[in-house]
Amino acid sequence: MLKISELAVLTGLSAHTIRFYEKHGLIEASKRSDSGYRYYSDADVKRAEFVKSARNIGFSLDDIGVLLSIRLDKQSHSCQEVTDITQHKLDEVNARLAELQTMQQTLERLLESCCGGPENATHCSIIEALDGGDVTVARRAS
């Protein structure tokens, strides 16, 4: 049975974050000492590590809640439910990637066009480009 700071070291989450996740139903301490201290069993640790893994991949806390409920009762859930969540996340990631790639290209193009020197910016092609409005549009969809 680990104390919260030990679980924190193990997972790389802060104790604050662990309590925060508990409040949102993601992590549990199966035991409490008489004084109220949280104690985490092996199963609790596994669960916390599951949460951390899902978080690392980029799943939202809400998604993780659903994934946890599937993990907890695999019999009552299908692979399709799991792939639905995963595919949806991938779609989000791809959409954001496309936006960022457009931004990247625009920024690179702007950097190439500007001399970057110490002289004054009266001739600056970046300022000109922004003034002209001839920059590619790529704004957040979500």
Place this chain on the structure above:
Amino acid sequence: MLKISELAVLTGLSAHTIRFYEKHGLIEASKRSDSGYRYYSDADVKRAEFVKSARNIGFSLDDIGVLLSIRLDKQSHSCQEVTDITQHKLDEVNARLAELQTMQQTLERLLESCCGGPENATHCSIIEALDGGDVTVARRAS
């Protein structure tokens, strides 16, 4: 001289957002009617379009404030100041791109491994992978 809703149509920003940007020093209405209505000159429109362009590229409102002050007095600023901001933004974009690409790969790998079918999830390789913790790590740096 345009009213705020006309500027909104022109820029694609909402009137709310235009007022919000004004509060943050990004957009100005050079005239007000006796009743207090904002009126935007051609120069104001250009400025608003500059802001919109910079926003489209992904610059933060703070960055845009700096870019505007350079635009306003090009004599006193250098191309280097402009490229510094641009390069810094590009660095951010590249860092986030790397994270998202890792997420993308992991999600794709997970999706390939799962049958996605309607049968129950007792054998689900996605849940297994999250349980095992063998997922690539790619979390936000900023």
Place this chain on the structure above:
DNA sequence: ATTGACCTTAGAGTTGACTCTAAGCTTATA
């Protein structure tokens, strides 16, 4: 017995960029 490190809680604060509300003027159209 006294440090000092660790734990508890409820709840407030942070970030960035909006987004909306309420209450009340103003202006344009019919």
Place this chain on the structure above:
DNA sequence: TATAAGCTTAGAGTCAACTCTAAGGTCAAT
């Protein structure tokens, strides 16, 4: 002239995921 559409303000609310604070209780070691 009445109705609707549009404008004003200050200020509150939203989102996600933390992050921190205050005030106090607990525990291990000296």
